[in-house]
Amino acid sequence: MAHILQIDSSPRGDRSFSRKFSDEFITAWKNAHPEDKVTYRDIGHNRIPHVDESWIAAAFTPPDARTPELTKAIELSDTLVDEFLAADRYVFGVPMYNFNVPSAFKAYIDQIVRAGRTFAVTEQGGFKGLVEGKKMLIITARGGDFSPGSPAAPYDYQEPYLRTIFGFIGITDITFINVENLGAGDQAREQSFAKAHEAVAQAVANW
Template sequence: MAQILHIDSSPRGDRSFSRKFSHEFLAAWKNAHPDDTVTYRDLGRNPVPHVDESWIAAAFTPPDSRTPELNQAISVSDSLVDEFVAADRYVLGVPMYNLNIPSTLKAYIDQIVRVGKTFVVSPEGAYQGLVTGKKMLIVTARGGSFTPGSPTAAWDFQEPYLRAIFGFLGITDIDFIHVENLSGGDAARADSLANTEEAIAHKIASW
């Protein structure tokens, strides 16, 4: 039995394709794996706080030296880190905003990237992720296409960033399903949606 953390980051409701397909994947997965449990976090509608000065002070103060105010400042982050570390697998729905990720997801990532909790630094200055042995599936929604080798591939700061930051934490088994060309006209969109349905069916069988 696996514990899955499902995170959506789009503020849109029924019109969100990243939300639609992340839910579709989880529904099919639960049907095939009924004993797995899912924790759901909707960052698009319930965003987490941004890091501020009090958060930074708390994060770099030993727990037994924190004031009540500093404990309060870091409490949301502590809860998010515990939830993140407890999961075995992750499913993320992530729209592309201006070639990258929504600010809601960036705020969440800033809350869970914590030295001593999700990564450590060796005396020699080497970084080591502590969140290892996990799997992640990221469903993106994009107006255009950023296929490797295409003229627009260099504009994709979404997948490289997500691979890098979660890899930094130790999660290297990451798969992507890109729902692309959503602004490319009816035919392009229909092809993309059909390809996404096929990709989800394949991933259910192989994830």
């Protein structure tokens, strides 16, 4: 039995395309694997706070040396890290904002990428990811066409960043479904939807 952590990061509701296809995947997956567990977190509507000075002090203070204030400052991060580590697989819905991820999703990443929890610093000064043997599916929604070879492709800092940051903590088995060109009119949008529906079905079959 797999344990999936599903996260949506769009502030939009029913009009969100990243939510539309992450929900489509999870619905199809649960139909095929009813025994699997899904934990859901909506950070588009329930925002994760950004890292602040108290958080930094807490993160670099041993747990047994933290004051009550520092323990409180890192409490949500501990919860998010525990939740992240408890899952075997991840399904993230992430719209593209200004060529990268929304600040809500960046705040989430900053809360879970933590020394001693999701990565380690080696004696040689290098880094080692501590989250291994996991799979991740990231569904993005983009107003333009950022596919390889397109004029806008060099502006795609979203997929490279997500591959880098999750690879840094040890997750390298990452599948992307990029729903492209959503702002180019009805015909282009329908073509993108058709490709995304097919990609979701393939992911359900092969993930």
